[in-house]
Amino acid sequence: MAANETTPVTAGTRRRLDLVGDCAACHGLCCVALPFAASADFAHSKDAGHPCPRLGADSRCGIHANLRGSGYAGCAVFDCFGAGQRISQHTFGGRSWRDDPGTARLMFAVFPVQRQLHELLWYLTQAEELPAARPLRPALNEALAATERLAAAEAETLLGLDVAAHRAEVNTLLLRASELARAGQPAQRRYARGADLVGARLRRADLRGANLRGALLIAADLRQADLGLADLIGADLRDADLRGARLAGALFVTRPQLDAARGDADTTIPDGLARPAHWTGGSRPRPRRGR
Incomplete structure (x- = not known):
């Protein structure tokens, strides 16, 4: 995704662009690591850790241009918030899950954790830019930096992270920012x-x-x-x-x-x-x- 030409390219805008999935820089993690069940959103079932049959050898989706028409609406609405390319290019230094079973198991286990951290980074970036949340900006900056440090950690550290506790802590701050922004609204x-x-x-x-x-x-x-x-x-x-x-x-x-x-x-x-x-x-x- 590119920033709209009429949208000022602020630091927050640049950060959000880094939090958008870049399939070209990922090893198709969402198509392998995650399970899905046959339903209105998925044309067939797939177990976690097994590649989707639509995934090509180049780690690209063979029906990406027509996911909805092919019965994969669930894939069309999924976004890893940039976690896929972070894991592929940084956490594992460019190694693919195809390289060896050990790498694959660890990579698949870390992916859901990293996705949650990147989602928090997306929310914190938005909160930081809210004019009404200015009194919280130091705390938001600190939470952003702390979440970024976690996201940049080694795979084993990510695997041992209590991500639920971190989400709860960040959510308290996001709720305060929301209350400040919504104050005075009907x-x-x-x-x-x-x-x-x-x-x-x-x-x-x-x-x-x-x-x-x-x-x-x-x-x-x-x-x-x-x-x-x-x-x-x-x-x-x-x-x-x-x-x-x-x-x-x-x-x-x-x-x-x-x-x-x-x-x-x-x-x-x-x-x-x-x-x-x-x-x-x-x-x-x-x-x-x-x-």
Whole structure:
């Protein structure tokens, strides 16, 4: 992914670009290390540690250009946040899991840990750039540096890391940043963390500043809803209808969330994220980022 030409290339933007999966620099780890079960998201089942039959000898997906049409929507929405190339090129110094069984086992075990660390780096980078979170900037910088040190560690160190404890510590800081950013917003609708909003009718809803952390928004109707400064960390947006919705300014949005949802040219998205290729055209021209 490249930064939008109209987006200033700040230090945070450069850091986010490093946190996007680069398949050309990876050994196809997500296609081997992770398991998946035959479902609407995957055309067949695969055990962890076994290569997907669609993976070529060059470690590239043979159907990458048509994942959805081939029955692999789950692959289309996956993002390692740059963990794959970090492990392939740095943690293991360019060695592939094909080199020897010992390398493969360790690499596959480390991959989920590294992905969690890179996801935290993505969130911390966004939090650091929030103007309202300026009082937390020293703590956010410290958390960023600590997470980066962990991500740069040797494979054995990563394997012994209590990543759940680190996530909990970082999440406390992210929640404080979110509260500062959302302060003063209408938030006319109040939701508990992990709210069940499956199929909810929220068309044209004013959700500015809403806390939607972990919310189940599967197949929710969010057409033309205003999600400015809404906290969407961990929200499940699979098949959510975001046509005409305002996501510009929403907090902690990720590429997999956008890819899992349905949107159009009228949907505004946060800076630093690419518009999914499968989104449809809109009813009228609007800025592609922000408004």
